[in-house]
Amino acid sequence: MKTLARLLILTTFCLSSVLSDAATPASEVGKFDFMTRSVLLNNGHRMPIVGLGTYSLSDEQCYNSVTTLLKEGGRLIDTAFMYHNEEAVGRAVRDSGIDRSEIFVITKLYPTQYDEPQQAIEDALAKLDIGYIDLLLLHHPGEGDVKAYKAMEQALALGKVKSLGLSNWYVKELKDFLPKVSVKPVLVQNEIHPYYQENDVIPYIQSLGIVVQGWYPLGGRGHTKELLEDKVINEIAKDHGVSAAQVVLRWNLQKGVIVIPGSSNPLHIRENLDLFDFYLTDEEMSRINALDRGEKHDWY
Numbered sequence: 647m648k649t650l651a652r653l654l655i656l657t658t659f660c661l662s663s664v665l666s667d668a669a670t671p672a673s674e675v676g677k678f679d680f681m682t683r684s685v686l687l688n689n690g691h692r693m694p695i696v697g698l699g700t701y702s703l704s705d706e707q708c709y710n711s712v713t714t715l716l717k718e719g720g721r722l723i724d725t726a727f728m729y730h731n732e733e734a735v736g737r738a739v740r741d742s743g744i745d746r747s748e749i750f751v752i753t754k755l756y757p758t759q760y761d762e763p764q765q766a767i768e769d770a771l772a773k774l775d776i777g778y779i780d781l782l783l784l785h786h787p788g789e790g791d792v793k794a795y796k797a798m799e800q801a802l803a804l805g806k807v808k809s810l811g812l813s814n815w816y817v818k819e820l821k822d823f824l825p826k827v828s829v830k831p832v833l834v835q836n837e838i839h840p841y842y843q844e845n846d847v848i849p850y851i852q853s854l855g856i857v858v859q860g861w862y863p864l865g866g867r868g869h870t871k872e873l874l875e876d877k878v879i880n881e882i883a884k885d886h887g888v889s890a891a892q893v894v895l896r897w898n899l900q901k902g903v904i905v906i907p908g909s910s911n912p913l914h915i916r917e918n919l920d921l922f923d924f925y926l927t928d929e930e931m932s933r934i935n936a937l938d939r940g941e942k943h944d945w946y
């Protein structure tokens with residue numbers, strides 16, 4: 647039954663992905679569709695709202711985790727030059743036998759590459775070896791970021807990259823950066839979890855028609871214990887018969903934040919995709935909102 651439901655969702659995702667290129671109704675941009683588990687971006691492309699993060703995964707772990715994700719019906723993968731595993735991501739995508747158009751791969755240029763951005767883009771394309779990059783991000787603000795983004799705009803025009811975005815850009819950084827470039831980013835990826843909620847930044851980004859994606863959704867590798875043992879989150883999890891991780895991920899989705907939990911554990915990867923059979927009430931959302939401490943777990 648679950649397999650049939652998954653097939654239906656994937657078919658709907660592919661169909662709507664094609665349809666959305668023809669017409670992008672402004673009112674639909676950025677709205678999460680929990681049926682197709684996807685969101686319409688401001689350039690007409692559609693992307694999944696739940697995926698897998700690959701930071702700190704070795705080549706072998708990364709290959710196995712991406713393979714598990716794809717087998718379990720997940721279609722969104724986040725990698726970066728800095729994670730040194732783009733090659734493993736690409737190999738797992740190719741070996742999956744799944745149609746390329748169904749899969750959405752994000753990678754990022756690192757500030758050390760902003761000097762030679764064309765070369766950096768070609769390197770990422772060669773390492774991934776999956777034809778094109780679905781979404782290319784600048785990993786952090788840094789010297790030469792405008793020049794790098796302009797090279798990304800050229801790659802976009804050539805079809806090497808389908809969408810552009812930013813990571814670790816906040817309100818001030820966006821206000822400085824956006825007037826200097828031509829193509830509006832479709833997405834900004836920032837640290838977001840119940841202990842660091844970015845309640846001032848998320849609505850600002852969304853008001854620009856840009857989708858928000860959270861990194862460290864579970865608090866970050868090495869920092870998850872306290873969050874996943876949090877009393878409030880566990881009370882809510884118990885009431886729904888789900889795990890603490892699923893509550894945190896679902897809270898993100900209901901705030902309109904795309905999640906890319908990192909994992910090398912097949913059981914966790916499966917669990918992290920299984921977020922659509924329960925709903926957090928307004929009261930439960932408020933209780934999690936009240937956990938904010940402005941506690942950043944990594945600094946960029």
Ligand code: NAP
Pocket residue numbers: 698699700701702724725785813814835836860861862863864865866867868870874889891892906907908909910911913914915917918946
């Ligand atoms: P995370 O997703 O917050 O947490 C990953 C940790 O949670 C791992 O230790 C994992 O262990 C554990 N975990 C995963 N699912 C679980 C579950 N269902 N139950 C219990 N534990 C679970 O941290 P992250 O992977 O560092 O961050 C997510 C992704 O964001 C990264 O992989 C990367 O793609 C991206 N990121 C981006 C930036 C940026 O600057 N743009 C920075 C950091 C990260 P197991 O392996 O045992 O499952």
